[in-house]
């Protein structure tokens with residue numbers, strides 16, 4: 490039996506990380522073999538694919554998710570775990586969506602901003618998913634111009650009746666929340682959350698499975714067959730469906746003619762220290778997730794067992810051979826000098842899909858084949874919002890889908906060759922602007 494399993498299960502298991510070392514349980518879904526028929530076939534077992542599968546299964550559809558590696562293998566199982574009300578690309582969205590929504594655009598974006606939090610909270614409660622979910626977040630300022638931005642967000646939150654969830658802190662106020670002298674202020678938001686993303690993703694997969702969804706791991710989709718009955722094809726199997734959703738984000742190479750040049754990989758790195766014991770309470774007594782206002786930012790939080798999980802920097806070459814611990818240690822020690830020399834137990838990196846204007850990309854490849862991708866580093870809440878929007882669209886309610894699908898995206902000519910150098914140049918430009926802010 491083992492020999493057969495090893496023969497059908499090819500290479501990639503989980504990338505080593507704090508998350509894979511602290512899984513509630515390991516998934517063991519079968520490899521796709523032979524022929525299967527469902528209502529909707531979904532390519533990709535990250536948050537986009539799995540969240541959409543839950544939504545569709547809850548609506549009574551027969552769903553199959555097909556994943557090259559393991560559920561949560563990509564960015565969904567390796568990210569910073571911060572669930573914030575940032576949709577990424579808000580400004581570009583506002584400009585473009587004004588054409589379709591008119592004056593309602595600001596309300597549309599504001600409400601959407603918090604929709605992912607609701608979906609995640611409700612799903613965790615409904616299916617009893619153990620993923621260390623906690624509330625509390627600080628968006629920190631490192632200079633006066635950052636404070637102006639935070640004040641504008643704070644004022645909008647007050648105008649929108651969210652006053653109970655937000656407070657604006659000065660330097661002393663931040664110092665009361667964090668054992669760091671790095672910041673001149675912060676916006677504290679108790680609606681934002683943090684969690685163990687891999688345990689959320691596999692918990693949601695289990696929820697989908699409990700509703701009848703089929704999940705296949707170690708099953709790379711090699712081709713999508715278009716037509717009145719579309720199909721996805723792997724080495725050993727085929728799924729025929731009424732509809733197909735491509736949810737492979739930056740990790741897939743399918744449908745190049747239409748999708749090439751739309752989304753680019755940026756490699757993000759994260760480390761996790763050894764458990765900090767009493768020091769954890771000293772540096773972050775309220776157990777808040779934190780990120781700063783810079784364009785390329787540092788982000789961190791405590792894990793359930795009191796380690797500091799710290800991410801930052803990005804490599805826009807599309808490749809990654811960095812010494813992540815060597816790169817992030819000075820950032821940790823600058824933030825918390827009391828952690829000088831702290832032991833780093835885990836380091837890992839992962840690709841995130843960056844879109845030039847930062848608006849998530851939703852669209853159709855043919856009449857019954859859809860795609861949904863590109864969250865530019867802000868994907869935990871957003872993938873869940875998009876999962877709901879895609880499930881509504883697939884079942885005939887196109888209103889929100891159409892608003893996103895109407896947004897225009899820059900397609901970089903020769904995208905696979907020129908995309909990342911252009912992205913790197915763009916990021917350099919924005920970092921230069923950042924220094925002038």
Ligand SMILES: Cc1cc2nc3c(=O)[nH]c(=O)nc-3n(C[C@H](O)[C@H](O)[C@H](O)COP(=O)(O)OP(=O)(O)OC[C@H]3O[C@@H](n4cnc5c(N)ncnc54)[C@H](O)[C@@H]3O)c2cc1C
Pocket residue numbers: 532533534535536537538555556557558559560561562563564565566567568569570571572573708709710711736737738739740741742743756757758759788800838839840841842862863864865866867868869870871872
């Ligand atoms: C280092 C890092 C830190 C981040 N921190 C945060 C954070 O704190 N907060 C936040 O909101 N967002 C964060 N993000 C972003 C967030 O993780 C992503 O936007 C989100 O997880 C994307 O989900 P996804 O399902 O679209 O893609 P993924 O999770 O990457 O999943 C895509 C899946 O598709 C599979 N696949 C690809 N091609 C095929 C194929 N041909 N056949 C079958 N399967 C295929 C892949 O194996 C993969 O498992 C971070 C990202 C990174 C990389």
